[in-house]
Amino acid sequence: MVANNAMNRDRRLAGRDGYSRLFDVLALRPGARWLDLCCGSGRALLDAAVIRPDLDITGVDLVGYFAAAGPVRFVTASVTAWRPANRFDLVTCVHGLHYVGDKLGALLRAASWLSDGGVFVADFDASGVRLPGGARRLLPALRAAGFSYDSRARRIRREGRFTGTLPFRYLGADDRAGRNYTGQPAVRSYYESAL
Template sequence: MPTDPVLLDNLTLEQSSIVANNAMNRGRGLSGVNSYTRELGFDPYEVLAERLRADSTAQVTWIDVCCGSGRALLEAEARFDREFPAADLTIIGIDLVDFFLGTPRTPRLHLLATSATTWTPPRKADLVTCVHGLHYIGDKLALIEAMTSWLAPTARFAADFDPTEIRRPNSSPATDTVIETLRAAGLTYDVRRHQIHGHGRPDFAAVYLGADTTAGPGYTGQPSVVSYYDW
């Protein structure tokens, strides 16, 4: 007879080997075969560059949650420095583990080793991304609510997300409820790509119970965290 999972709180979860030492997103660049562009289906640089081409005085911000080594952000920083040297641009990368590939070369880039679950941005963002990071978050729904609250009125949100990792107290998946809430808020959930896209602020109205690190690999083949909620 299966036993109930032992649910971890956020502090304990963030100190676990699955979360603190995960290998996801460590070498992914901005473009190319192993890249944000390939994973997200669009080029983050071009999204921001298009805004700057339309208005060279615009204040543009990109926040990337669970940025891993920060390789994609470092590459974006260098490209923006070449092509838009005078632009008012801020790029912020957040990761729990300080495993950044390099240090920022300009004041435009900020690489922060901190918990995304307690961080707040200095200003609204034009683009918020989370590439294969939600798999390692305990309170995934709260972080989705937070990240979408950081969006400026015309901004874009994109994140890899597997709703089968959201469970009810009896361990049954809450997939339908989660997807319905996302879509009701105006966001798109791509079932094939396992991704949220768009602009909207969902309210899941769920009580977070804790996280299970023993559920095994998710759809990526890497160990992931299953999050439990009550409605």
């Protein structure tokens, strides 16, 4: 993780930057396991736990500035280093990947934590990934790995667990890249071909 920002600190379950844009969390089956990466203060997770106390909810954030513990399990860790003990039915990341250095590595890690029928969905700005010769190779490689990308909403999604690789090697990141489409400072990630 190269940078983090106050944008995620007070996010709620509903609202402009809420989770309903990504996935209907409240429609999860009873007992489902939900992991939220870069969860900020975790207020959205606490909101969900009140409405759906039957969900097993875990939130991970680098800063560890959590609103409360309650029925939600909070972990202070980097999404690029943390390893969960279990698989999840849903993995989300709302506006968190903007601040991660190895964005592609984070995508692969999150998809590997899914249960067989699980869903990963996250805000993902493909323009924050730099490849030699431009980004033309990024989206086809992601599609070949089973990810779908909505360029208009800047949202990436995958259904089912993934344990493969992408044909790129992480080189480093620039946390002074400037503002992204959200208006917040973001991190630019650099890769080379791994082939």
